[in-house]
Amino acid sequence: MSMPVRILFVCLGNICRSPLAEGVFKDRLHAAGLSNAMDVDSAGTGSWHVGEAPDTRMQATSRARGVEIGHQKARQITCADLERFDHIFVMDKNNLSDVLSLDPDGLHHHKIRLFREFDPEPGDYQVPDPYYGGEDGFERVFDIADRTASMILRRLLEENPALADQAPGDDQAPGDDQAPGDDQASRDTH
Ligand code: 4NP
DSSP states (O other), X not given: OOOOXXXXXXXXXXXXXXXXXXXXXXXXXXXXXXXXGEEEEEEESSOTTTTOOOOHHHHHHHHHTTOOOXXXXXXXXXHHHHHHOSEEEESSHHHHHHHHTTOTTOTTGXXXXXXXXXXXXXXXXXXXXXTTSOHHHHHHHHHHHHHHHHHHHHHHHXXXXXXXXXXXXXXXXXXXXXXXXXXXXXXXXX
């Protein structure tokens, strides 16, 4: 079995957008029988919420749509994360400049990309921060994470077809079995 691919999702506080992206991406991995093929985590560029569970509004929206994220704990990104992870997906352009600035020599810049580069409906390529807004902001962020996580998994499997060999034989390609927004039982386990 090949080494797991290491994926990190990053936002500002690590209590809304990136824990959701982590949870939805793990859900897609599990659905594809690929939970052991990738190590998935999330972090924030800021330290205000370190140790906290995700925002209760984000948890509620995610849970209602079949993805449990309440067990996660916020942490702050470190320079070691840039070494450790193979792909780092950031939620907005401020996150992008903050994460790039952790690596002044640019050794890892090729790993760091905007999450919404992979959104089939990309808009301005940023995931809007729902923290100071209303409930609809959390729904909107879930919609973005829902379709983008599936696309990222699909792209990673295209780049590295050997990963798919780790799935049980009867699995479908990610996203083939599920329309965006379909509810499903939570399978985000760890
Ligand atoms: P997140 O949202 O970056 O998606 O986790 C935020 C959470 C907290 C704050 C800002 C954004 N804050 O300022 O505390």
